[in-house]
Amino acid sequence: MLGFIKKDLAMVKSNFKLLGILVVVYTLMGLFGEMDISFILPFMSVMLMISTFSYDNYNKWESYSATLPNGRKNSVRAKYIATIIMTFIFAIITLLLSFLISYINTKTIPYEQTLISMLGNIFGTLLVLTFMYPIIYKFGLEKARIGIFLIIFGLVIIGGFLSSYLDLSFIGKTLNFLGKYIVLIIIIITILMVYLSYKISIKIYSKKEF
Amino acid sequence: MEIIISNSSNIPIYEQIKEQIKSKIISEELPEGEMLPSIRSLAKDLRCSVITTKNAYEELEKEGFVKTIPAKGIYVAKINLALAKEEAYHKLENILTTAITQAKMNDISKKDIIDIINILYEEVL
Amino acid sequence: MENILEIKNLTKKYPNFTLQNISFTLPKGMIMGFIGENGAGKTTTIKAILNIINSYSGEIKIFNLSHREHAKLLQEDIGVVLDDAFFPEILTPNDINNSMKGIFKNWDTKMFYNYLQEFSLLPNKQIKTFSKGMRKKLEIATALSHHPKLLILDEPTSGLDPVARAEVIEIFQSFIENVDCSILLSSHITADLEHVADYITFINEGKIILSKTTNELLNEYGIVKCTEKEFQNIAPEDYIKYKKNKYEYEILVSDKKAFKAKYNIKVIDKITLDDLMVLMIKGEE
Numbered sequence: 001m002l003g004f005i006k007k008d009l010a011m012v013k014s015n016f017k018l019l020g021i022l023v024v025v026y027t028l029m030g031l032f033g034e035m036d037i038s039f040i041l042p043f044m045s046v047m048l049m050i051s052t053f054s055y056d057n058y059n060k061w062e063s064y065s066a067t068l069p070n071g072r073k074n075s076v077r078a079k080y081i082a083t084i085i086m087t088f089i090f091a092i093i094t095l096l097l098s099f100l101i102s103y104i105n106t107k108t109i110p111y112e113q114t115l116i117s118m119l120g121n122i123f124g125t126l127l128v129l130t131f132m133y134p135i136i137y138k139f140g141l142e143k144a145r146i147g148i149f150l151i152i153f154g155l156v157i158i159g160g161f162l163s164s165y166l167d168l169s170f171i172g173k174t175l176n177f178l179g180k181y182i183v184l185i186i187i188i189i190t191i192l193m194v195y196l197s198y199k200i201s202i203k204i205y206s207k208k209e210f
Numbered sequence: 211m212e213i214i215i216s217n218s219s220n221i222p223i224y225e226q227i228k229e230q231i232k233s234k235i236i237s238e239e240l241p242e243g244e245m246l247p248s249i250r251s252l253a254k255d256l257r258c259s260v261i262t263t264k265n266a267y268e269e270l271e272k273e274g275f276v277k278t279i280p281a282k283g284i285y286v287a288k289i290n291l292a293l294a295k296e297e298a299y300h301k302l303e304n305i306l307t308t309a310i311t312q313a314k315m316n317d318i319s320k321k322d323i324i325d326i327i328n329i330l331y332e333e334v335l
Numbered sequence: 336m337e338n339i340l341e342i343k344n345l346t347k348k349y350p351n352f353t354l355q356n357i358s359f360t361l362p363k364g365m366i367m368g369f370i371g372e373n374g375a376g377k378t379t380t381i382k383a384i385l386n387i388i389n390s391y392s393g394e395i396k397i398f399n400l401s402h403r404e405h406a407k408l409l410q411e412d413i414g415v416v417l418d419d420a421f422f423p424e425i426l427t428p429n430d431i432n433n434s435m436k437g438i439f440k441n442w443d444t445k446m447f448y449n450y451l452q453e454f455s456l457l458p459n460k461q462i463k464t465f466s467k468g469m470r471k472k473l474e475i476a477t478a479l480s481h482h483p484k485l486l487i488l489d490e491p492t493s494g495l496d497p498v499a500r501a502e503v504i505e506i507f508q509s510f511i512e513n514v515d516c517s518i519l520l521s522s523h524i525t526a527d528l529e530h531v532a533d534y535i536t537f538i539n540e541g542k543i544i545l546s547k548t549t550n551e552l553l554n555e556y557g558i559v560k561c562t563e564k565e566f567q568n569i570a571p572e573d574y575i576k577y578k579k580n581k582y583e584y585e586i587l588v589s590d591k592k593a594f595k596a597k598y599n600i601k602v603i604d605k606i607t608l609d610d611l612m613v614l615m616i617k618g619e620e
Binding site: 001002003004005006007010011014052055056058059060061062063064066067068069070071074207209210 | 439
Binding site for chain 3: 222251259261262
């Protein structure tokens with residue numbers, strides 16, 4: 001399976017330049033700007049991984065990889081693992097940069113706050129993976145792009161509708177109540193989510209015809 | 211060893227291979243006990259199929275020109291040269307008989323036949 | 336003779352195409368050419384053998400093992416070239432080597448780089464910079480570099496010029512110098528197959544029309560050319576197919592010697608695989 005992961009990582013290798021530029025932009029924004037864009041690196045890494053699907057598709061890697069030993073299962077598994085690896089690498093880079101930026105700006109390092117914000121970023125990034133990958137495996141990248149757009153659009157409308165007609169203060173209260181455990185809960189939810197998504201993808205993929 | 215195969219000939223390729231090896235054995239260009247190339251390497255070098263060279267060797271073995279020693283290789287067998295030559299003469303007689311019958315049917319004289327043979331003998335390689 | 340591949344009654348239904356009761360066997364140490372028109376079912380059959388399509392009936396055995404139950408084991412020993420599927424083209428031969436090292440137990444890095452050199456393929460260039468012929472060569476090099484025992488090749492010579500084709504065919508012949516190895520290769524360039532294939536399997540409209548040794552086909556089959564009058568004297572059981580042309584009848588016979596002995600017809604031509612395909616598909620019974 002290691003071979004499949006190497007293949008996926010090799011595919012984003014050519015885009016490392018772009019990520020390098022983002023690192024610089026992020027640092028400059030942190031030093032001189034106001035906006036928090038700490039989500040950008042982990043998020044871009046998952047976006048790059050999603051773009052590998054279209055290269056795979058173009059050269060029909062899916063049907064070729066199915067002929068390799070354990071190819072069906074391993075190519076799906078590798079996509080998940082490679083994405084998680086990428087997300088973590090860039091989350092850690094972001095974390096270190098944030099420490100650095102804070103230190104330069106204020107001579108103090110807000111460890112806890114930065115860590116939580118990074119956790120939030122990882123959660124958000126893996127949420128994209130959780131929804132996108134099974135859809136991509138089922139319907140292909142093109143349709144999945146439209147699908148994800150509709151999902152986000154729908155969520156915004158529903159969210160807007162709910163917040164204007166309902167009293168949502170209970171969410172804040174619940175979060176306050178959960179307090180310290182919130183970190184643990186987010187981690188558990190993330191792991192469960194990704195695992196479930198992976199299982200669904202495997203199931204979809206194992207029935208595919210090439 | 212040289213073997214020349216014609217893909218456009220009407221003679222099957224395995225027969226061409228067989229005949230050429232046979233004539234080399236009869237002419238003692240390939241002496242008794244000489245090791246011959248394996249079925250697969252001969253097929254590769256002649257760019258023909260494995261079954262083709264296999265057939266050629268099988269027929270040569272049936273006619274007693276080569277023998278296979280399992281796990282070692284294919285060797286030129288001990289042959290009775292006189293007998294082999296005799297067989298060649300016999301074949302030639304058969305072919306000439308057909309030719310002469312054909313000639314007689316069409317009123318072609320003995321002298322003409324000999325003339326044709328003389329001309330063809332120079333032409334055929 | 337031991338068989339390396341056995342297919343029995345393979346059937347697969349698509350909405351507008353059906354693969355019907357495909358059966359043939361490929362013995363050890365042999366090359367089988369798989370011929371047929373585009374859309375006749377070659378690629379579908381190959382995909383079924385490779386276990387990359389589902390829901391078909393019939394039995395496929397490779398190295399005497401059911402290919403579904405032992406899929407992983409078998410995949411280790413099969414080298415594959417598909418018609419148009421391979422690694423994504425933004426990767427380089429170096430990337431392929433790095434990945435394959437982690438995919439095949441028997442991956443042979445040295446062998447792979449030897450092939451790259453033999454085919455003049457630069458290891459650090461992206462596949463997309465390669466010509467079609469170079470890509471095919473890279474696919475073949477990849478298929479050979481994990482010491483497979485069975486090569487399954489879908490149109491491996493398409494896109495290659497005659498020189499490259501000869502080069503590749505020679506590599507295939509070296510491959511079966513090892514008596515345990517076999518090759519199943521589909522091609523529409525029948526001249527390649529006439530020379531080196533030991534067996535020819537011919538598929539048309541989802542059915543196997545014939546599967547025989549190449550020698551049997553080329554030496555025993557023949558094309559009789561005759562006039563209409565002569566044609567009418569020929570018993571229907573003595574020929575397979577016929578085609579009426581403007582000036583003559585072309586008749587496909589399975590035993591040209593027997594035919595010659597029975598009928599007094601002058602022109603009986605040697606057959607090529609192309610002739611065979613055309614007469615089998617376009618001829619009447």
